[in-house]
Amino acid sequence: MSSTAADVVRLLTVRGETLAVAESLTGGMVAAAITAVPGASKAFRGSVTAYATELKRELLGVDAGLLTARxxxxxxxxxxxxxxxxxxxxxxWGIATTGVAGPDAQDGQPVGTVFVAVDGPFGADDPSARGGKVEALRLNGDRAEIRMESVRSVLALLLRELAGEQTGNERAQDTERNGGF
Incomplete structure (x- = not known):
């Protein structure tokens, strides 16, 4: 079991929040890492493995024009x-992985090109702050190593966002308790 996955489940559970996962190159490995954590059912809603490009459009609502163009x-x-x-x-919260694990390049992208993303209630008090964050990765190694690092990276990205949100909330509570700025 991954300690990052355990930390993600713990933070989501404490916050009373839930997670959904969309995977392409990782083929269910992110969901497997999360569900390996005892108590994951308190926070994990489920996952969609959209390996085929058309499923990204049909199941996840990714724009067909974007998929065609990019x-x-x-x-x-x-x-x-x-x-x-x-x-x-x-x-x-939603997290996603898409990329090229190999053995061949795809969509003009070399093996090891991976994008991981998180979407959540960022800055819930500021509508302009809502939305997603994406990290571009250039990974080395064989197919298995690229896929495992993609799992680690998307969970680490989510953990950073959850920890940042928690820190921000704690600051807001401290300000309220202390009666001002």
């Missing part, structure tokens, strides 16, 4: 996959 290995596609699974499965 291909499935694209930062905007990753962001829309995370937002789409969050909406489709009714979760507070």
């Amino acid at each position: 291909g499935a290995v694209d930062p905007q596609v990753a962001a829309r996959m995370a937002a789409g699974v969050r909406k489709a499965l009714g979760a507070d």
Whole structure:
């Protein structure tokens, strides 16, 4: 079991929030890492493994024009996959992976090109702050190593966002308790 996955489940559970996962190159490995954590059912809503490009459109609502123009290995596609699974499965947070694990390049992208994304209630008091965050990765190694690092990276991205949100909330509570700025 991954300690990052355990930390994600713990933070989501403490916050009373839920997670949904959209996966392409990882083929269910992110969902497997999360569900390996005892108590994951308190926070994990489910996952969609949209390996085929058309499923990204059909199941996750990724724009067909974007897929045609940019291909499935694209930062905007990753962001829309995370937002789409969050909406489709009714979760507070959505995360996604898309990329090229090999052995061949795809959509003009070399092996090791990966995009991981998180979509959630960022800055809930500021509507302009809502939305997603994407990280571009250039990974080395064989297919298995690229897929495992993609799992680690998307969970780490979510954990950073959850920890940042928690820190921000604690600051807001401290300000209220202390009667001002």
